[in-house]
Structure formats: C-alpha cells, structure tokens
Amino acid sequence: MSSSAIFVPVNVVHRLAVAVRLFDIFTGETVRTPMTLAIPELRARAFRASDNTYRFQFTNRDVPSGGPFTLTIEVPSGEYESREPTQVPSLPIVVGHPPPVIRPDYLLEFPMWPTRAHKLPAAETAVVGRVISAGATDVTSLRVFLFEPPGPPPATPYAYTNGNGEFLFRLPQLHAHMSGTVPVLTATLDIEIRDAANAVVAPVVPASVVADLGRTTLFEFNVP
Numbered sequence: 451m452s453s454s455a456i457f458v459p460v461n462v463v464h465r466l467a468v469a470v471r472l473f474d475i476f477t478g479e480t481v482r483t484p485m486t487l488a489i490p491e492l493r494a495r496a497f498r499a500s501d502n503t504y505r506f507q508f509t510n511r512d513v514p515s516g517g518p519f520t521l522t523i524e525v526p527s528g529e530y531e532s533r534e535p536t537q538v539p540s541l542p543i544v545v546g547h548p549p550p551v552i553r554p555d556y557l558l559e560f561p562m563w564p565t566r567a568h569k570l571p572a573a574e575t576a577v578v579g580r581v582i583s584a585g586a587t588d589v590t591s592l593r594v595f596l597f598e599p600p601g602p603p604p605a606t607p608y609a610y611t612n613g614n615g616e617f618l619f620r621l622p623q624l625h626a627h628m629s630g631t632v633p634v635l636t637a638t639l640d641i642e643i644r645d646a647a648n649a650v651v652a653p654v655v656p657a658s659v660v661a662d663l664g665r666t667t668l669f670e671f672n673v674p
Contacts, residue, residue: 461510462509464507464509465508465511465512465513466505466507467506467507467542467543468505468543468557468558469499469505469506469558470503470558470559471504471558472485472504472523472530472559472560472561472562473560474561474562474564474620475564475607476564476607476621477622480502480503481502481530481562483529484498484525484526484527485504485523485525485530487504487506487521487522487523487524489521489522489538490520492506494506506538514541515542516540517540517541518537518539518540521536521537521560523560527567528567529569530562530563530565530568531562531563531565532560532563533563533591533610534560536560543555563609563618566578566616568618570620571622573625573665574620574622575620575622575624575661575662575663575664575665576618576620576621576665576666577619577621577639577659577666577667577668578616578618578667578668580616580617580670581594581611581617581643581670581673583673585674587645587651587673587674588645589611589614590611590612590615591610591611592610592615592643592651593609593610594609594610594611594617594619594641595608595642595644596640596641597639597642598637598638598640599638601642607620621637621639621661624637625663627663634663635662635664637663638658638660639659639661640657640658641654641656641657641671652673652674653674654672655671655672656671
C-alpha cells in the first residue's frame with residue numbers, strides 16, 4: 451500500500467510598517483539593551499532586528515492606516531527609560547521620492563535616558579547627582595544640564611531626575627589628558643535645572659562642580 455503527500459505552497463508576505471531606533475541621549479549610540487516595543491492600538495509588537503532596530507511588520511495583510519499611534523517601550527533590565535512622548539505619526543509610511551525605497555524612509559529615532567542601574571564603560575566620566583528641595587520645587591522629572599563654562603548650556607543632552615531627585619549624566623567626551631607636561635584630571639561643570647514648564651530653577655547650590663575625569667562623581671544640589 452502506498453501513500454502520497456500533497457504539498458500546498460503557502461505564500462507568506464511580510465509588510466514593514468515602521469522601524470524604530472532608540473539611542474542614548476548622551477552618546478547618540480544605538481541602545482543595545484533588550485526592550486519590548488509595542489503599539490497597543492494595533493495590538494502589534496515589534497521584533498528586534500540584527501542591527502538593534504525594532505521593526506513592526508504585518509503578515510499577509512496590509513499595514514493599518516491612521517495615526518498618530520502611541521509607541522510603548524519597556525526595558526526589563528531597568529538600565530534605560532523613555533522619558534518623553536514616543537509616537538508613530540501615521541501609517542502607512544508615505545515615501546516622498548521615486549524608488550528605490552531606502553532605510554531612512556521607514557526609520558523613526560527616539561532618545562533613551564540611562565538610569566543609575568546602567569553599567570557605564572570603564573574610564574567614562576559621569577556625574578550621579580541628587581537634587582534636594584527646600585520645599586517649593588518638585589524634584590521629580592526636572593531636566594538637568596551639566597556643561598563646561600561659559601554657558602549657555604547646549605539644547606541637548608540633559609538628564610531627568612527620578613522621584614527621589616536623582617539623575618545620571620554621562621560625559622563620554624571628557625577624558626583625562628595632558629596639557630603640556632601637566633595631567634588634567636578634573637573638569638569644572640556648570641549646572642542648570644529646568645522644571646516641567648521649562649522655567650529655570652534658581653538658585654542652584656552649588657552652581658558649579660569639579661568632576662573627576664574617567665570616573666563617576668557624586669554631588670548633591672540644593673534648590674528652593
């Protein structure tokens with residue numbers, strides 16, 4: 451007795467909706483820490499590609515239309531957090547030039563903020579700070595700018611305080627070096643703090659600090 455199998459070909463078509471790159475606000479580098487990205491309105495979850503982007507694709511159906519859509523980001527390790535709104539403006543993506551389609555056409559990029567749980571590379575300069583209020587200032591979600599004088603501070607990067615007023619500010623561009631025959635092992639940094647309304651919080655005491663280059667330095671800052 452013989453039997454035969456019938457093989458029915460199945461066509462599987464994946465349609466890319468959007469790709470997302472998450473980068474460290476202080477370094478600009480792509481964050482490699484595993485995360486979970488989702489668009490709840492579409493019940494869609496992204497998969498992590500080999501280039502550490504996160505891609506939303508729809509199988510055997512068209513990309514949904516509409517928007518904007520909220521993008522949720524979860525970081526199981528707690529090393530990074532998303533502190534500002536993340537949205538996919540609209541779908542499907544409209545490419546405004548003739549073929550071929552290129553990678554940036556479908557790519558959205560959003561900053562991420564390292565937390566105190568983040569493991570810094572060896573010999574990187576960083577400041578771990580705590581903002582302490584005398585009572586008038588809510589120390590949660592303040593934006594903190596640290597910069598070499600003179601000011602004003604650059605528009606970015608900046609850190610966010612957590613519920614305890616703590617923050618991590620990476621300074622990977624600052625290294626110990628030689629000035630002639632003299633080793634330079636510290637850097638003076640000014641500080642500016644802004645509240646949720648983008649108003650400058652003042653005075654901040656101290657108004658400047660001396661950070662150790664190639665190390666993490668801890669400081670406390672007092673505000674009204």
